[in-house]
Amino acid sequence: MVLFEKQIEELKKLLSKSKKIVIVPHKDADGDTIGASMAWFIVLNQKGFEVDIISPTIVPQNLRWMKGYKSVTIYENRRRTAKKIIENADLLFFIDFNSMSRTGEIENFFRHIKAPRVLVDHHPNPEPDIANIFFSDDSASSTCELCYDIFNKMGFYIDVDIAESLYTGIITDTGKLTYGTIRPHVFNVMAELTAKRADKDKIFSEVYQNISLDSIRLLGHSLCNKLEVLEGLPVAFIALTKEELEKYNYKPGNTEDFVNYPLTVSGITISALFSERKKDYIKISLRSKGNVPINEFAKRYFNGGGHINASGGEMYDTLENVVNLFKKRIRYFLKNY
Numbered sequence: 001m002v003l004f005e006k007q008i009e010e011l012k013k014l015l016s017k018s019k020k021i022v023i024v025p026h027k028d029a030d031g032d033t034i035g036a037s038m039a040w041f042i043v044l045n046q047k048g049f050e051v052d053i054i055s056p057t058i059v060p061q062n063l064r065w066m067k068g069y070k071s072v073t074i075y076e077n078r079r080r081t082a083k084k085i086i087e088n089a090d091l092l093f094f095i096d097f098n099s100m101s102r103t104g105e106i107e108n109f110f111r112h113i114k115a116p117r118v119l120v121d122h123h124p125n126p127e128p129d130i131a132n133i134f135f136s137d138d139s140a141s142s143t144c145e146l147c148y149d150i151f152n153k154m155g156f157y158i159d160v161d162i163a164e165s166l167y168t169g170i171i172t173d174t175g176k177l178t179y180g181t182i183r184p185h186v187f188n189v190m191a192e193l194t195a196k197r198a199d200k201d202k203i204f205s206e207v208y209q210n211i212s213l214d215s216i217r218l219l220g221h222s223l224c225n226k227l228e229v230l231e232g233l234p235v236a237f238i239a240l241t242k243e244e245l246e247k248y249n250y251k252p253g254n255t256e257d258f259v260n261y262p263l264t265v266s267g268i269t270i271s272a273l274f275s276e277r278k279k280d281y282i283k284i285s286l287r288s289k290g291n292v293p294i295n296e297f298a299k300r301y302f303n304g305g306g307h308i309n310a311s312g313g314e315m316y317d318t319l320e321n322v323v324n325l326f327k328k329r330i331r332y333f334l335k336n337y
Contacts, residue, residue: 002137008153010133014116018090020050022115026097027056027104028252028283031063031172031207033096036120036143038068038165040093043156052085056104060253062210066168067161075106083109092117096143098126098136098305122146122181123306124295141186144169148189163198168207175260179287179309208257215255218248222258229268235330236262237272239323245275259285270294270330274323282322284313292337301329 023040025033037053044051045068053072063069075082086092086109098121100107119131122140140146144166151158158166170190174182194200222238229236238258248254259273269292273285284302288294288309295311298304304313315322 002139004135004150004153007133007135008150011118012154014091014118014133015047015049018049020089021052021091021093022086022089023051023053023093023095024103024106024110025053025055025095026102029055029057029059029063030096030256032142032144032169034059034063034066035165035167035169035172036147037093037095038066039144039147039151039162039169040095040120041068041071042159042162042165043151046157052089054082054086054106056106058252060256061212061251062207062253063168065206065210066165068165075104079105082106086110086113086115089113089115091115094119094121094131096121096123098123098130100127100130120147120150125305139181139183141181141183142170142173144173145186145189148193158193158196160197160199163193163196164203167193167198167200168203171203172207173310175310179307181307212249212251212254214249215251218245218250218254219258219261221248222255223261227262229262229265230327230330233331233334234267234269235272235334236265236268236270237274237323237326238262239274239319240276241319242276242278245277255285259287263287263289270334272326272330274319274326276319280316280318282315282317282319284315284322284326286311286313297330297333300333301325 021044023037025037041051041053054075055072056075058074073082092115094117103110117131118133119126120135120143122138122143124138126136135150137146148166226238255275259271262268262271269289271287275283277283286294286298293308295306295308298311298313302313302315304311306312
């Protein structure tokens with residue numbers, strides 16, 4: 001566990017000179033970035049700061065129940081308002097990402113903002129110029145686990161709403177404790193969050209049992225008609241066209257867990273999901289078992305990165321070309337690996 005003593009002192013100094021704070025989760029938000037963002041929102045709000053959350057893209061439906069969501073401004077829906085809020089900020093918090101590109105359309109705007117920036121993240125190798133203060137620990141299971149430790153070190157009170165936000169980030173970013181960095185400390189944190197009245201049954205219901213009928217039907221279509229296994233390799237993938245997503249009324253977050261299903265097939269150790277979100281833009285999710293460093297593959301070939309067993313990327317090309325590149329490169333990658 002990283003102590004962050006110097007960073008905590010630096011943050012206290014910045015907070016003493018700040019009034020307006022903006023929290024920024026990454027684009028295509030998941031449970032960890034939203035859970036951590038909501039937790040920081042509540043903590044800082046309790047301390048009397050004026051706090052806003054600017055999300056680059058829409059927050060998935062199953063994450064909107066957390067306290068603080070009503071204070072989220074979606075940049076892609078309200079660009080002018082979001083920019084004004086950011087321009088007036090005294091301090092920015094970047095949550096759960098290590099590259100400015102993860103802010104999507106706002107990237108260039110952020111690079112010209114003079115307000116100091118605080119990074120809270122558990123991904124490896126953060127960009128050196130992304131922040132002024134770095135709370136970066138890639139040994140943490142999730143950014144929410146990291147936030148719990150920071151809050152305790154800073155003496156912040158963790159109420160039930162904060163506890164439930166942090167619990168959400170941990171279970172989603174570890175795939176219900178099945179991948180990622182799982183240290184004994186993770187279980188201690190989850191026990192302590194439960195002791196603070198985080199309702200695990202409620203959280204599980206909101207996150208995993210709050211799925212639309214369209215999403216379930218899209219999952220059925222994906223598994224029955226689109227799941228492919230590469231001959232001679234422990235690799236399976238699903239590729240969904242824009243038309244298929246539209247047919248099943250795709251909304252952000254609808255395919256969040258799809259990439260994990262092929263890993264339940266005997267003998268499969270690598271799974272990929274390709275989603276054609278718009279013409280010639282492909283979102284890629286990658287998962288692996290064991291010691292297969294799928295994050296290295298994502299970084300090398302798909303402009304991405306992440307964790308050893310859970311990574312992602314993106315490409316501006318046709319779905320067919322991206323899938324063909326994957327088929328070619330994964331063979332080379334596994335042979336050399």
